[in-house]
Amino acid sequence: MNEKLIVVVGAAGRLGRLIVQALLSDRSVRVRALVRDPKKPEAASLADERVELRAFDAATATDAERDLAVKGAYTIVSTLQGGPEIIIDAQLALARAAMRGGVRRFIASAFSYDLFAMAPGVNVNTDWRRTFAERAKAEVGDSVEVVHVMQGIFTDKFVLGFLGLLDASKGVLRYWGDGETPIDWTSWEDTARFTAAAALDERAVPERFYVAGDKMDVRTFAATFAAVRGTTLSLESLGSIDELRAETERRLAAEPHNMYAWLPLMYARGVFEGHALLGPTLNARYPEIQAETVAQCIARGAV
Numbered sequence: 001m002n003e004k005l006i007v008v009v010g011a012a013g014r015l016g017r018l019i020v021q022a023l024l025s026d027r028s029v030r031v032r033a034l035v036r037d038p039k040k041p042e043a044a045s046l047a048d049e050r051v052e053l054r055a056f057d058a059a060t061a062t063d064a065e066r067d068l069a070v071k072g073a074y075t076i077v078s079t080l081q082g083g084p085e086i087i088i089d090a091q092l093a094l095a096r097a098a099m100r101g102g103v104r105r106f107i108a109s110a111f112s113y114d115l116f117a118m119a120p121g122v123n124v125n126t127d128w129r130r131t132f133a134e135r136a137k138a139e140v141g142d143s144v145e146v147v148h149v150m151q152g153i154f155t156d157k158f159v160l161g162f163l164g165l166l167d168a169s170k171g172v173l174r175y176w177g178d179g180e181t182p183i184d185w186t187s188w189e190d191t192a193r194f195t196a197a198a199a200l201d202e203r204a205v206p207e208r209f210y211v212a213g214d215k216m217d218v219r220t221f222a223a224t225f226a227a228v229r230g231t232t233l234s235l236e237s238l239g240s241i242d243e244l245r246a247e248t249e250r251r252l253a254a255e256p257h258n259m260y261a262w263l264p265l266m267y268a269r270g271v272f273e274g275h276a277l278l279g280p281t282l283n284a285r286y287p288e289i290q291a292e293t294v295a296q297c298i299a300r301g302a303v
């Protein structure tokens with residue numbers, strides 16, 4: 001395989017760092033890690049002779065700075081987090097720079113359940129990602145492969161905590177609906193490995209890049225936890241799907257500027273309504289990656 005330069009934007013973030021690590025496991029890869037502050041400890045931890053650390057603010061960069069930042073790249077991987085000015089505007093500006101620079105592929109910051117299957121208005125974060133996808137396809141899609149990695153939710157105690165589902169100290173697993181809606185689960189590390197594989201792939205990569213470690217509902221999740229750990233997680237219903245929708249609306253109206261009040265519920269709708277399950281996965285295309293099951297993630301303490 002020829003030497004490839006992969007540009008990672010948001011490289012100091014949690015997923016960004018794992019993607020850089022996964023990319024470096026291929027000895028022929030060089031990485032340009034774009035970070036806002038190269039001095040922050042998370043950025044410093046990326047130091048490697050094959051990593052070029054570069055200061056870059058995706059929101060304020062000029063087009064000339066963007067062109068320089070992506071120069072020579074085979075693929076750009078974005079793990080940016082933020083509002084519409086980042087997810088739509090800054091990513092679109094980078095995708096245009098990719099087109100000007102002859103970059104083959106732009107992997108956007110999706111990393112979610114199937115954002116194309118969600119109705120508008122259910123989750124603002126998903127809406128921004130879908131708007132980016134539509135606009136990027138229209139603007140640069142003829143010359144750049146724009147790819148959205150979708151892997152369900154991360155099999156991780158902090159993500160489950162953010163969603164208000166797992167209370168590890170009390171041994172409680174909460175859910176909306178009947179607890180029998182299937183959910184797609186993938187570890188952070190496998191998501192990073194699949195993303196690195198997509199970034200380096202010499203074949204055409206599909207726009208909707210579905211990969212997964214496992215699929216199971218919360219009841220099976222709790223039973224798996226008990227079987228692996230020998231500890232029972234008690235299941236607690238938070239209400240019906242209709243009640244979840246009503247509670248999301250209520251919190252949004254009460255505290256529109258406090259996203260922590262309502263964003264977890266918007267994600268819960270994506271998880272428990274069952275509309276955003278992944279399409280056929282591409283796991284078999286990358287046989288070198290044996291994605292961890294939920295049981296394996298629980299066994300190593302990720303949950």
Ligand SMILES: NC(=O)c1ccc[n+]([C@@H]2O[C@H](COP(=O)([O-])OP(=O)(O)OC[C@H]3O[C@@H](n4cnc5c(N)ncnc54)[C@H](OP(=O)(O)O)[C@@H]3O)[C@@H](O)[C@H]2O)c1
Nearest residue numbers: 010012013014015036057058059080081109111112153154
């Ligand atoms: N499906 C799931 O269960 C799940 C769970 C969590 C996350 N995710 C997704 O995974 C992706 C990555 O999330 P993460 O948790 O790794 O996020 P994160 O740790 O917050 O990292 C995001 C990175 O974006 C960078 N960034 C933000 N604004 C920037 C700007 N203007 N210029 C340059 N860099 C900027 C941040 O830089 P600084 O370091 O300078 O702040 C940060 O390093 C997101 O798409 C997120 O939605 C999915």
